[in-house]
Amino acid sequence: MATERTASADPEMDRRLMAVALRLGRRNLGSTAPAPAVGTLIVGFEADVPVILGRGLTGVGGSPHAEIAALAATGAEARGSTVYTTMEPSPDPVDGVSDVEALIQAGVARVVTAMENPNPRLVGRGHAQLRDAGISVTTGMLADEARRLHAGYISVLAAGRPHVTLKLAVSADGMIGRVAGERMLVSGREAFARLQTMRIEADATLIGIGTAQVDDPSLTVRVPGLRAHSPIRIVLDTQARLSPSSSLVKGAADTPLWLVTSSEAPIANRERLLAAGVDVLPVGTGSGGVDIEAALRLLAERGVTRLLVEGGAKVSASLLHRGLLDEVVLFHAPVVVGPDGVRALAGGALSAIERSPRFRRVEEARLGEDRMVRYERSV
């Protein structure tokens, strides 16, 4: 294609193209851990009109890197182009060549990034090497959106734990289920569909043994054709009481199931679950069950960067009270459960989230009969 690849430095054009790169990166969110889900566009300009020459996104399991995939898709046309990528390219070689070297060798003219690499060992190095090679570098383009996309990777580096999102479906009277121990669907079909996307975009999803026993969930992705995108399923279960005949254990051969338990859990229980294909992970105990901070550290060490928490009341309260929630998604349903219900947060009210200065409301949408409200940590 005859493109005159003059590097555009129009901030509005840069923003628009970075928005496309961010959407591209998001496609593999939940599949690239422990690496971030980066999106890269390689663009030429014909009289200031952008022509996308190639696209790339981080591969499943983190390889190839998005820049390498985009360069491979572009070929020789990359010479003189502008590259839009959602994170600073890495100077570390992966499979023999680093992103930075590959960009230099391809002869690109300009690199626009959304943010620096948050890894203290790498921060700024990729940008510096590109500049040293005579490539023009602009950074910080749509930085807030990029920090959202890469929140899991950032959280592991900054806090040593995954980015944690709590999802709760709440009735009009502030309940998430019935005390009697029977399963109850609080929210409707549209909320369930949104939950499927949340599962796809998470590396792992977690519940407490209380929810496992009452609901017997499978926690897999139920969208036809996308079951392989199911997150790792995790249960907090101090005594390793999870039943080998539960849906979770029965599906362990297809979708990984990790049981976080205490080192004092009965050996017979642990062995029974191990034999059924469950990864049994002992940690210390804390108030209310297993030491939840140690559990999150362990998950990060095992490569989990984005954790979805699907309740129930006690696990949600434990995370909230220790300041371990980064995002909360509430599905408000019009149903009334009545006084025999399970309150959304054990020992506390939902207003601990809704009115807390620690959270700000960032999204609201109607999903069928339900209303979805999403909060993000504000401090």
Ligand SMILES: NC(=O)c1ccc[n+]([C@@H]2O[C@H](COP(=O)([O-])OP(=O)(O)OC[C@H]3O[C@@H](n4cnc5c(N)ncnc54)[C@H](OP(=O)(O)O)[C@@H]3O)[C@@H](O)[C@H]2O)c1
């Ligand atoms: N509407 C919704 O969105 C939704 C979502 C999920 C659940 N639910 C409902 O919630 C109810 C279950 O709530 P729940 O509070 O009993 O269950 P839960 O929070 O899922 O599980 C609580 C149990 O997890 C174990 N655990 C281990 N470590 C823990 C820790 N650090 N902090 C807290 N718990 C820890 C404890 O048992 P051990 O001490 O034995 O380990 C604890 O009793 C059910 O009715 C279910 O249907 C509703």
